Amino acid sequence: MPETLDSDVSLRISNITKRFGDFTAVEDLSFDVRAGRVFGFLGPNGAGKTTTIRMIVGITAPDEGSISLFNESISYATQNRIGYLPEERGLYKKMKVVDQLKYFAELKGVSRSDADKKIDFWLERMGLGEWKKAKTTDLSKGMQQKIQFISTVLHDPDLLILDEPFSGLDPVNVEFMIDVLSEFRTQQKTVIFSTHLMETAERLCHDIILINKSRKVIGGSLREVKESYGTNLIAFRGLNAERVISDKLLVDKIVTHADEQELHLAEGVDPQQVLKALIDWGADVTKFEITEPSLNDIFIEKVTNA
Amino acid sequence: MRKFLAVVKHEYKKVVLKWSFLLGTLLLPALALVFTFVPMIIFSMRGEPTRIAVYDPSGKILPRLEKNLSADRIIEKAKRAAKDSLTDINASREQQMRNDAAQFMQDFKLVPYSGQGSAEEVRSELLNKVRSDEIDAYLLVPIDISAKDAKFEFRSRKGGDFVSNDTLKDALNDAVRSQRLADADISEDRLSELSAPASLDAKGLDETGEEKDTGGVFIASFVIGLMIYITLAIYGQQILGAVVEEKETRIAEILFSSARPFELMMGKLVGVGLAGLTQLGIWVGSVAILLAFLALQTDMSAILSTVPTITPLMVLYFLIFFLLGFFIYASIFAVIGSMVTTVQEGGQFTFPPMMIMLAAFYFCFAVIRDPNSNVSFWATIAPFMAPITMPVRILAETPPFWQIALSITVNIAAIAALVWLASRVYRVGMLMYGKRATIPEVWKWIRQP
Incomplete structure (x- = not known):
């Protein structure tokens, strides 16, 4: 080399x-x-x-x-x-x-x-x-x-x-x-x-x-x-949204934190598409933020999937 | 090289600047004195006098025996013995011998026994007296002392007291011999003429044919052997402790990222070795000063003449052999230190090298007895042994130079092999935490490139 x-x-x-x-x-x-x-x-x-x-x-x-x-x-x-x-x-x-x-x-x-x-x-x-x-x-x-x-x-x-x-x-x-x-x-x-x-x-x-x-x-x-790890992660807080976020076609996984939820979107799903669905449904959204994965998430995923 | 010197300095200071070093420097000479003189003192301690009933039907032996055991006679014997080592006995010494003899006489109390009847009856009556603690022992003198099968029967409750038994046996032998000669019509005057001892003037010769006194050689050789043995044991343990500390506290990891393992190990050996040399130097120096001081006191010259002459060359040899011994045992202890995880664990492994050292120390006695025997030759050439036995032999009777050179060469070769081995175990073992290494593992480390 x-x-x-x-x-x-x-x-x-x-x-x-x-x-x-x-x-x-x-x-x-x-x-x-x-x-x-x-x-x-x-x-x-x-x-x-x-x-x-x-x-x-x-x-x-x-x-x-x-x-x-x-x-x-x-x-x-x-x-x-x-x-x-x-x-x-x-x-x-x-x-x-x-x-x-x-x-x-x-x-x-x-x-x-x-x-x-x-x-x-x-x-x-x-x-x-x-x-x-x-x-x-x-x-x-x-x-x-x-x-x-x-x-x-x-x-x-x-x-x-x-x-x-x-x-x-x-x-x-x-x-x-x-x-x-x-x-x-x-x-x-x-x-x-x-x-x-x-x-x-x-x-x-x-x-x-x-x-x-x-x-x-x-x-x-x-x-x-x-x-490289993708941007399909959303920090979400809101009421009356269960029907939308439990739709497996949109959200792959929900991680519940103390006062908010972390939504892992299904592959190929655009965050805007989810937000629209929520508003159409009439959910009361107080927080909808596209976030990066934490190093911790990457670490756990890479190590456990190995 | 700078790093190596830093390690040497660090290890040297770590040993020398400790209280235990000062304490050891003062304590060991005291310990050596104790080891030398306590056995003597214990042997000279006496118990109650032995009460001996003497049954002497002829009545001729008892008076002679009493005379032979008298203080005068014992002094006379002691003087004769002393003549061999000291040229003259001054007044204070004679007084001291008189006291010794008087004290010795208290060891025995001869009681004449004049029982009647056959030998069997006398014997059983005396046995009863022994049992009832009236007497401690009895001596049966046969009626005809000149008969070929004449037997003197001595029975004692204190059968193991060999010092007293020997004295009694000598006195009895003398008494019977004198009586037999008297029976052969030889007058008492003629008798004392005939039994005058030959005066044996015994002195050793060194290799140049010059006379030297053998009196103090035994003690001096013993002390040198003991000193080297103890110093090696102490400084070997010191190495073990230093190695284990760096492993246990994980300092090794930092050290190994700063310098070569070989530099670190050799620095440790040299530093601690110099500390040992410092201590030996202090001892040798103070002994020299003490002797010089004694030489100035005129009435101590008698004692001085019994101290073997120690030349500067001999001192150099002692230091060389100490260093050889140190590097042999220190590298063994370094190996042990890098195999184990705690000092306690290391303690179990130190048993074999300590046994070799002890064996070498015991070989010193054979060397002192006969410095030129085959046993002495091999014991002072063999690696592991020579560092302790050779200084003793040099002091007892300096062997030809080629033997000393051979011994040094053999031991340097042993050191080269051991240091090579130790450095290979050290560089791997120091970074292995958690468990003690097994012998096959250590073997693998040694063979690693």
Whole structure:
């Protein structure tokens, strides 16, 4: 396959496959991640997300295919340009916060004096300035989470890979972390963001890829993905409409929410046609809005239909 | 290389800046002293004196036996024994020996028994006395001590007290021999002339043919063997703990995304090894200072002369063999650490390497007894064993250089193989969470490219 030199692409995954014995964890997976954007790497548990990420950060190598970062093949040298927050993560229990951070920074090739400055900056930014000399065991779960985040950005990486970064954080801290992440985004850095929380993904990601059972299911910009999924979804609120919306020729499925209904139109049916039928019938319509499918809907459908 | 050094520094500081390091540095020498001297003290502790009824129909043996067990005679014997190791005995030492002897005399209380009747009747009466706790033991002296089938019958409730039994047996032997000679019309003066002991001046020779004192060699070798054994065991566990912590807390995942697994593992081994070397260095340094200080105290020179000379070359050898042992056992413990999920689980797997270490420590006794035997040769060449046994042998009697070189080569080869093996298990095992790896699984990891 000819390598297209594309300055816009920061990470290119080309036809990678990884097997563990008889089990194929990732099969013929390809995708590009564009610079300066947030990329959602989605999929149910066991789909092959962590295996793929481990290959990107150079912990394991693919059996087939290739990975290139900034047009450079993945190696130990590229590790310094990546910040990786694993899903399963931890800190040394009996070590001071500042000492751990210094060690992690040094392992990423940051110089001593540089590390000191950056650690102070980030601890302040995270509101943990006074915990600098504390030991891990004295920190709350949320604080540990923030320290772990600091350790992934200390070396100012060009590519940030966050695997379930918000698990275990309270809503206030989730908002705070989203703020910090958006600062990162404006610096033209690439963020890969792996999660199974579709609402957060929908909010943060420009591009997504959904993988299931070690293969790619759907991918592209959020907009493309949603459009390709069709616009036959209507948020509806109204009285005296049962006869019309239960007509299987018009509406395929009704999902009832607390104060409104979601109508999945039958194939080939125009929303205008439904609205007309409702008015002709004399229904009292208070809401009739053409909506996009949520990422959650797409996720559930793609994964359960597979 | 910079990352490797960062790991070394991190691991070194993690060990050295802990309270347990300071405590261990102070505690181990104390422990070594305890291990050396407590058995001695326990053996020297005495129970109640043994009351022995002596039935001596001839009346000739009992007086000689009493004389042989007297304090003067025991001192004389002790002096003779001491002459072999110490050149002269000063006044305070003589006083101490007198006290020892007086105390020793309290071990025995000889009671003459003058019962009538046949031997059978005397025996049954004495047995009754033993049963009623009037006496602890009895000694039946035959009427004709010169007869070929003459038998001295000693029965004691304290049959297991071998220290006392030996002393009694020596005293009785002397008494009977003297009596037999006296019966052969040899005068007492002539007798003491004849029984004057040969003075044996026993000293070991080192390989250059120079004399050296053997007195303190045993203790010094034992202490060195013990120290290396304990240090290896402690630092092996340290590696196990460090590896398991990184696996258990999932830090490994972050580390592996920052540096090569081999760098991380070697950094860990070197860092912890340097910490161990630091501790050994502190010990060796303080022993040297202590000895120098003792040398200044003139009246301690007698003790100093029993301490074997330790040359700087020997110290270098000890450090080399400590490092060899450390890398052998540390890589084994690193393998165990990356196979298991918790330190407790690792504990079960440490049994085999700990047994090998213990076996090596026991081989030290064979090495001290005869440093040039075949057993000593193989025990000080064999991988896994040599790091503990070779320093002991070097101290007891330095073997030819080619043997030391061979031992180092064999062990370096073993380290190369073990480190290769460990790094292959480490890079896969550290990322396997949830369950302990089985041996076939580990085998698969090793064969993976």
